[in-house]
Structures are given as structure tokens and as C-alpha cells.
Amino acid sequence: MPDKDFYQVLGVNRDASDSEIKKAYRKLAIQFHPDKNPGNKEAEEKFKEISAAFDILKDPEKRSKYDQFGHDAFRGGHSSGGVDPFDLFKDVFGGGGGRGGFGSIFEDFFGGGGGGRASEGVSGNDLRVTVSISLEQSASGVEKEIKYSRHLECSECEGSGSADGSSKTMCPTCGGVGQVASNQGFISIRRTCPTCNGSGVKIENPCNSCSGQGRKKSSDSVKVKIPAGIHDGSRLCSRNRGDAGPQKGPFGDLYVDVQVKAHDLFERDEDDLFHELFIPFTLSTLGGTVETPTLDGKVTLKIPPGTPCNKTFRIRDKGMPNLRSPSHRGDLYVKIVIEVPKNLNKEQRQKLVDYGLSCGEEDLSSESGILDKAKRFFDGDN
Incomplete structure (x- = not known):
């Protein structure tokens, strides 16, 4: 697969929301689908390309890995769910059985999947929050308490959505599947059932407290351990800390986007740090020693006689810890800036x-x- 930026393939920004990514893919998929471009190999390849990009960016975990490692996250040593577009789209291009057809591609937009039974429950939504930390906290690791709102099981009906003693029957609209299908030309579209909201059952006497949803909006908090060496823009996942699913459906996940604030003294590049140190021209001419800051405190730096402006000194192991191997640290690079008296x-x-x-x-x-x-x-x- 060519190393084209997946965000550029879909024509969205890197901070695009899930709905923006789905909207962009849907528009391109309709434009380049092989059924609308018979015999057009270029359109077929374009369709594979945009579909492969969507497969990565629609999944929060895959998207996080792609944001951090790029295409390398799905090659060789990063065997974390690589995508082969020919396997991905074998249903579309006649490669075997399955659901087949253009409709299966669009199930992701309309609550689809393989049509799981209602007894499995409808999953709650994944949630995203952002936490800001300092460069020092990124270097040492930190635990943050995050306060947020999410849907939790209703205490009155214990998540069932039914009032005491009431019964549930199979939803007459979807037949217990939780989805309804409609055909629009060559496109088969599946949507969440409007009668049962995807649960597959009809509640005869809904709970008054939650109106039959089995969940209510509540305030919650969670402590998240942020590992040492984490980079700006990294994403952490706290399983089952998202919304509760309707009527005892499984919980979604909570994704925590980490923002490392800019530092007054240091610039970061991977695990290395960079600092500009201002010294008088007499010190650069005659030589001597000067103290320079590091994340661990000040250290003494020897300045040889005749040191020119922009001379860079390397101080080993005074950079950031490596995220995967915290015992290994990057280096600190100190660039000399000579102050000329005015x-x-x-x-x-x-x-x-x-x-x-x-x-x-x-x-x-x-x-x-x-x-x-x-x-x-x-x-x-x-």
C-alpha cells in the first residue's frame, strides 16, 4: 500500500472528528465505487485507498497508533492490525461469500456490524477527553484524576429500562435484530431501529426515571496513569469507562488525549531536548564554566576559550525518557548564544x-x- 497520508486521502484535518471522517469517506466511497465506475481501474484503486484509510481512522485505537507511528504501526514489527485492502474488500470485488455488496461497506455509518443479535446488547458510546500536563510531568510520569460526564446504569431499574414487574417483547419493527434495512438504488443501508433504539426488544412499561433507556447522565471521575516519556498528542484508553449501553448494553471506552504544554526553556524532538544558553562574549573568548538548566536541575558546562556563537554542546542522558524503555533517556543539546554588549x-x-x-x-x-x-x-x- 502506498505511503500516502490517510488524512490527506480522505481530505480531512488530523484533528477531524469521527463524524467528519465518516462524512468524508461516505462522499468519496460513493464517487469512486466500482459499481459506479465499471471497468475503471483507477477508480477501483482509489476506492481501495480511501477505504483502507477509513478502516484505520474510524477505529480510535488504530488511529492513535497511526498518529504516533504512521504507516510503520501496521508493518512488520508493529503487528497491530495491519490492513490489506484486497482482504478488506474481497466482498466488494467478488472475493468470497460474506455479506457482499456495497451495503456492507456502509454498515459502519449506520450502526452496522454483522447484524449481532439483540441479546448481546447495544454498546455505549466511546468518549474522549483531553488532559494537559507539563514537560516535567511528561518526563517523570504522572497520575491525573479526570472528571467527566457519562451515561451510567439507572439505579431505579438497574439498567433494564423496565419498571418493576413489566415485561419485554421482541421489537415488531426489526424482529429483534436491532437494525432495519432499506434499499436506495444499488445501496443497501442499515440503520438503528427507531422503535427499540437498537435493543431488539420493546418495553411494555418503561422505567419512569430513565424513560426506558436503562441509563442516565451522571458525573464520574477516573484516575489515569500517564507514563513517563509520553509525547504530545498521544492517546490513552481506559476500557469500559465510556457510556453504558442502553438496557444493560456493554460500556464503551474512554479515550484520553494527552497534551504536553510548551516549555519556557526547552524544545523537544523525540527523546532529545534543546536549549539556548546566553553567555557574555568575554566568557566565550576567555573560556570558563557556566551553569545550564536541565529537567533534573542545573549542571555545570565547560566553555572552551574561543567558543563561537551557535556552538552546540551535547549533555548525555539529560533528555526525555523513552516511552517504551524509560531507563533509556535522550540527550540535552545546549546551543551557545553570545550576548554582544550594546x-x-x-x-x-x-x-x-x-x-x-x-x-x-x-x-x-x-x-x-x-x-x-x-x-x-x-x-x-x-
Whole structure:
């Protein structure tokens, strides 16, 4: 499969919502479906491409892996659910049995799947929240308590949706399947049954507290352990912490998007950190030692005589811990920035003039004299 960016394939931004991704795929799938483009190999390949992209981005777990590792997440060592478009679409292109036809592709949009029985229950929605942490917390790992709202089982009916003593019967609209199908031309569309909301049963006497849903909106909280070395934009999953399904249906999951705030002193690139250290030109000329900050506190850095501007020093193991191997850390790169004095008093200026004369400097004008030459030297332009 060509390494095309899946978001670009669907024409959506990387922060697109699930509904935006589904809408983009539905539009492209209709446009390039082989039934509408018979004999058009280019359209067929395009359809495979957009469908493979949708298969990854519609799944929160696969999408998280793709956001972090790109296409490498589904190759070789990352055997975490790779997608072969020819296997994915064998039903569409005549590869064998199954549900077949264009309708099966669209089941994802309309509550579909393989048509599970109502006794399995309708799953609750997955939820997403965002938590912000500092770079220091990302380096050490942190536990965060997240407060959010979700649907929980109704305490009055214990999640059944029925009032005490009331009975349930098979839904007459969907026959207990939880879905109804309709044909629109060559497209077969499955939707959640409007009568039973996907449960497959009809409640004779609904619970007054939850109106037969078996769940109510409630406040909740969960403690999430954020591992050391986590990157900005990473996503964690807390199983069964999403919405409860209607009428004792299984819980959805809670996805936690981690946002690492920008730092005042350090820039991050993978596991390495970068810092600009300002020093006086006398120190860069004569050499000496200076303290530089790290995430673990200040360390002493030796400055050799004649150190030019933009010289970068590497301090090993003072970067970020590796997410998969926290005992291994990146490095800290310190780039030297030389501060050239702007406001010299008369005595300071005369001493620099004397230094210039001792070096054979003849032109000591304010525009092109020793100060400008010194500035060019310390900026690395000599």
C-alpha cells in the first residue's frame, strides 16, 4: 500500500472528528465505487485507498497508533492490525461469500456490524477527553484524576429500562435484530431501529426515571496513569469507562488525549531536548564554566576559550525518557548564544579600542570598527 497520508486521502484535518471522517469517506466511497465506475481501474484503486484509510481512522485505537507511528504501526514489527485492502474488500470485488455488496461497506455509518443479535446488547458510546500536563510531568510520569460526564446504569431499574414487574417483547419493527434495512438504488443501508433504539426488544412499561433507556447522565471521575516519556498528542484508553449501553448494553471506552504544554526553556524532538544558553562574549573568548538548566536541575558546562556563537554542546542522558524503555533517556543539546554588549560606558569602550589597536585594527569608527568586527566574530561570520 502506498505511503500516502490517510488524512490527506480522505481530505480531512488530523484533528477531524469521527463524524467528519465518516462524512468524508461516505462522499468519496460513493464517487469512486466500482459499481459506479465499471471497468475503471483507477477508480477501483482509489476506492481501495480511501477505504483502507477509513478502516484505520474510524477505529480510535488504530488511529492513535497511526498518529504516533504512521504507516510503520501496521508493518512488520508493529503487528497491530495491519490492513490489506484486497482482504478488506474481497466482498466488494467478488472475493468470497460474506455479506457482499456495497451495503456492507456502509454498515459502519449506520450502526452496522454483522447484524449481532439483540441479546448481546447495544454498546455505549466511546468518549474522549483531553488532559494537559507539563514537560516535567511528561518526563517523570504522572497520575491525573479526570472528571467527566457519562451515561451510567439507572439505579431505579438497574439498567433494564423496565419498571418493576413489566415485561419485554421482541421489537415488531426489526424482529429483534436491532437494525432495519432499506434499499436506495444499488445501496443497501442499515440503520438503528427507531422503535427499540437498537435493543431488539420493546418495553411494555418503561422505567419512569430513565424513560426506558436503562441509563442516565451522571458525573464520574477516573484516575489515569500517564507514563513517563509520553509525547504530545498521544492517546490513552481506559476500557469500559465510556457510556453504558442502553438496557444493560456493554460500556464503551474512554479515550484520553494527552497534551504536553510548551516549555519556557526547552524544545523537544523525540527523546532529545534543546536549549539556548546566553553567555557574555568575554566568557566565550576567555573560556570558563557556566551553569545550564536541565529537567533534573542545573549542571555545570565547560566553555572552551574561543567558543563561537551557535556552538552546540551535547549533555548525555539529560533528555526525555523513552516511552517504551524509560531507563533509556535522550540527550540535552545546549546551543551557545553570545550576548554582544550594546551600551558601553566610556571606560569600557576605550579598553575595547585599545584591544583593537593591539590587534592591528585601524578603522575604529562606530559603524565598521572594532565593535562591529567583534560582533561579526562572535556571530560566526568571520
